[in-house]
Amino acid sequence: xxxGDVLVSRPTAVRExxxxxxxxxxxxxxxxxxxxxxxxxxxxxxxxxxAWLTEDHTHVVKIASHRPPDDHDARTHGLVYHGPGRRAWxxxxxxxxxxxxxxxxxxxxxxxxxxxxxxxxGDVPSVKEGRTLGHEGIGVVTDVGAAVSTFVPGDRVLISCxxxxxxxxxxxxxxxxxxxxxxxxxxxxIDGTQAGHxxxxxxxxxLYAVPxxxxxxxxxxxxxILPTGFECGVLNGRIQPGDTVAIVGAGPVxxxxxxxxxxxxxxSVVMIDLDDNRLEVARxxxxxxxINSTAGSAVQQVMDMTAGLGVDVAxxxxxxxxxxDICQAILAPGGxxxxxxxxxxxxxxxxxxxxxxxxxxxxxxxxTSTTPMLLKAVQSGRLQSRRLATHHFALDxxxxxxxxxxxxxxxxxxxxxxxxxxxG
Numbered sequence: 004x005x006x007g008d009v010l011v012s013r014p015t016a017v018r019e020x021x022x023x024x025x026x027x028x029x030x031x032x033x034x035x036x037x038x039x040x041x042x043x044x045x046x047x048x049x050x051x052x053x054a055w056l057t058e059d060h061t062h063v064v065k066i067a068s069h070r071p072p073d074d075h076d077a078r079t080h081g082l083v084y085h086g087p088g089r090r091a092w093x094x095x096x097x098x099x100x101x102x103x104x105x106x107x108x109x110x111x112x113x114x115x116x117x118x119x120x121x122x123x124x125g126d127v128p129s130v131k132e133g134r135t136l137g138h139e140g141i142g143v144v145t146d147v148g149a150a151v152s153t154f155v156p157g158d159r160v161l162i163s164c165x166x167x168x169x170x171x172x173x174x175x176x177x178x179x180x181x182x183x184x185x186x187x188x189x190x191x192x193i194d195g196t197q198a199g200h201x202x203x204x205x206x207x208x209x210l211y212a213v214p215x216x217x218x219x220x221x222x223x224x225x226x227x228i229l230p231t232g233f234e235c236g237v238l239n240g241r242i243q244p245g246d247t248v249a250i251v252g253a254g255p256v257x258x259x260x261x262x263x264x265x266x267x268x269x270x271s272v273v274m275i276d277l278d279d280n281r282l283e284v285a286r287x288x289x290x291x292x293x294i295n296s297t298a299g300s301a302v303q304q305v306m307d308m309t310a311g312l313g314v315d316v317a318x319x320x321x322x323x324x325x326x327x328d329i330c331q332a333i334l335a336p337g338g339x340x341x342x343x344x345x346x347x348x349x350x351x352x353x354x355x356x357x358x359x360x361x362x363x364x365x366x367x368x369x370x371t372s373t374t375p376m377l378l379k380a381v382q383s384g385r386l387q388s389r390r391l392a393t394h395h396f397a398l399d400x401x402x403x404x405x406x407x408x409x410x411x412x413x414x415x416x417x418x419x420x421x422x423x424x425x426x427g
Contacts, residue, residue: 077097078095079094080092080095082405083095083133083134084135084136085132086125087124088125089123095198097199097200100147101202101204103151104205104206106144106146106203107145108140108144108200108203109199110200111141111423113423115401115404115419116164116227116255117256119136129192130192134190136190137190137201138196138226139223140226141159141161141219142159143157144158147206151207153207154206154210158212160211161378162226163211164371165179165209165368165370165371166187166189167182167371168183169205169208171183177370179370180370184205189203196226199398211225211374211378213378220389220392223420224259224391224418229381229386229388230372231259231343232257232258232320234367236250236260236318236341236343237266239365240340241339242315242316244268246314247270247271247314247316248269248314249305249314250318251317251319251321251326251329252344253274253282253285254276254417256320258288258391260318271291271308273291274294275305277297277412279295292308302332302333309335313333313334314334315337316338317329317331317340317341319341319344320343320344322346323344324348324349324351328351330342331352331353331356331357334360336361337362338363339365340364341367342366343367392419394408394414394418394420395419396419396421396422397424398421398423407419
């Protein structure tokens with residue numbers, strides 16, 4: 004392709020593979036040469052890139068700038084994992100673009116997940132010491148690679164907990180959690196979102212645009228817990244109208260499953276947990292009955308409620324052997340056990356009792372394939388995800404936020420919201 008006018012906003016050092024050719028944006032197409040040059044220059048300045056406008060004004064060739072930040076901009080802070088039971092809020096190098104498909108996002112809202120607690124217990128060996136944790140967040144794009152075509156600096160975005168290249172065989176099957184080049188990598192194998200800034204690989208297929216005035220506290224639940232509860236619990240459990248459902252674990256993910264199970268009009272949903280406060284929240288969220296399992300009689304109570312049959316769907320939303328055992332014991336013939344919890348130790352499968360029960364057991368890591376639909380449900384008010392937020396902290400106070408979340412029963416905590424008003 005023959006290049007026409009060269010629009011260079013500032014000197015830059017580039018690598019050859021960072022050059023990409025994209026269609027010129029409609030607003031940059033103009034009948035006059037001067038207007039086209041002006042629009043192209045504005046676009047280059049906005050993106051922090053150099054650009055060539057082709058002679059027919061139909062394409063812009065963009066090159067990532069990779070300008071080194073000044074000393075102040077080179078630093079940020081993050082919640083760093085230092086091995087089981089050890090975490091610290093530390094100054095870190097601010098992330099930079101590494102690939103043409105990357106974006107850098109300044110975090111404005113984040114939260115803490117139960118999976119982060121599993122990491123701190125040493126249950127997730129793929130997380131190495133020195134890793135910045137976190138895989139949920141809302142933020143503002145500050146920089147994009149040359150191949151990013153959907154987002155520009157200044158865009159407000161929802162960060163998916165799952166990174167998707169959008170092209171590999173697993174992504175083409177909508178199994179984004181098993182993307183050959185992504186999957187669950189944020190706060191796992193690359194630095195995550197409990198920081199001032201985060202690098203998002205494959206930004207075009209791993210971020211979602213959100214309106215500037217949308218409620219961040221409601222939207223941040225879409226990073227992980229809402230699609231997790233819905234996909235791993237409700238969809239894998241194949242909940243149908245008239246089903247009897249039991250959800251074991253009234254934490255944020257269990258409550259997310261409760262909220263989204265109601266899309267399918269089950270006859271009843273019983274919530275089982277050790278915490279009376281969370282069970283009361285479950286009632287408010289639509290549970291038809293609740294059981295405190297402290298006394299060890301949860302299985303018998305469920306069987307009494309169902310005339311000895313058991314439930315059609317049991318959703319395990321904790322990730323410990325005791326709760327998995329409850330789910331196995333309360334399934335009706337033909338029932339479905341949908342595992343959602345993150346298990347750090349083995350569980351026993353009681354095939355001596357289940358071999359002839361025609362049951363199915365599913366496992367899954369969230370794929371976030373339903374995020375666009377859930378985003379619409381939240382924005383319309385049909386899904387009241389903001390109700391899951393109980394505590395609020397500044398991002399700089401994340402150590403205190405972790406203390407609260409680690410003692411959720413004592414503090415009455417569901418999701419803690421971390422707000423970042425700082426620029427670093």
